[in-house]
Amino acid sequence: MIAIKDNIAQVELQITAACQQAHRKPDEVTLLAVSKTKPIEMLEQAYQAGQRHFGESYVQEAVDKIIALQGNPDITWHFIGPIQTNKTKLIASHFSWVHSIDRIKVAKRLNEHRSNQDTPLNICLQVNISGEISKSGVLPHELPALLEFIETCEHLCLRGLMAIPEKNASQASFMQMQQLFLALKVQYPTMDTLSMGMSDDLQLAINAGSTLVRIGSAIFGARG
Ligand SMILES: *Cc1c(COP(=O)(O)O)cnc(C)c1O
Numbered sequence: 001m002i003a004i005k006d007n008i009a010q011v012e013l014q015i016t017a018a019c020q021q022a023h024r025k026p027d028e029v030t031l032l033a034v035s036k037t038k039p040i041e042m043l044e045q046a047y048q049a050g051q052r053h054f055g056e057s058y059v060q061e062a063v064d065k066i067i068a069l070q071g072n073p074d075i076t077w078h079f080i081g082p083i084q085t086n087k088t089k090l091i092a093s094h095f096s097w098v099h100s101i102d103r104i105k106v107a108k109r110l111n112e113h114r115s116n117q118d119t120p121l122n123i124c125l126q127v128n129i130s131g132e133i134s135k136s137g138v139l140p141h142e143l144p145a146l147l148e149f150i151e152t153c154e155h156l157c158l159r160g161l162m163a164i165p166e167k168n169a170s171q172a173s174f175m176q177m178q179q180l181f182l183a184l185k186v187q188y189p190t191m192d193t194l195s196m197g198m199s200d201d202l203q204l205a206i207n208a209g210s211t212l213v214r215i216g217s218a219i220f221g222a223r224g
Contacts, residue, residue, distance in 0.1 A: 125162065
């Protein structure tokens with residue numbers, strides 16, 4: 001059995017070390033445990049170890065887990081996967097956060113489906129920083145139009161930006177995200193989250209001001 005608890009402790013040590021190296025405070029960085037494809041029992045172990053933020057990428061799988069774990073209302077669920085418009089209702093009704101918004105149509109649907117809840121949906125806009133054709137996310141020059149629309153969505157709360165830099169991306173790509181984030185934050189004061197950093201690029205992300213790292217395999221083991 002994988003010792004989830006030990007893995008989380010190890011990742012927290014890595015975050016602390018990365019923060020020290022970047023002259024930042026570890027409490028500025030939230031650990032999101034990415035549990036996609038992993039069984040409920042592993043999420044329960046992580047919960048027992050004190051983990052409260054969980055990230056999922058596949059809607060139906062995620063909804064099943066959220067329902068199974070609804071006895072633990074202090075869990076915060078984050079949707080981080082690609083979004084099909086026909087899944088926006090399920091996402092808006094089960095998650096507190098969505099990191100992967102990259103087009104107006106999806107924002108519009110999420111806003112509509114959230115209207116019957118007391119709290120707005122926290123959102124990050126996914127930016128395609130590496131400019132790869134295959135990756136989802138808005139290109140930086142497309143952000144203003146999307147932001148202008150988001151401002152009209154009363155059931156969405158704009159919290160920040162998300163990026164998945166390409167494998168072996170340079171520190172410069174991460175810094176580019178930081179520049180974008182800092183510039184937009186001035187204009188949009190609800191922005192406080194830069195969602196960046198995975199198991200293999202934690203240090204580069206934290207150097208560049210990431211406030212939330214999304215860690216899967218280092219906690220739950222490799223995915224099949
Ligand atoms: C799967 C996934 C992660 C976690 O990746 P690991 O390399 O397992 O840490 C982070 N972010 C997103 C968007 C993912 O889909």
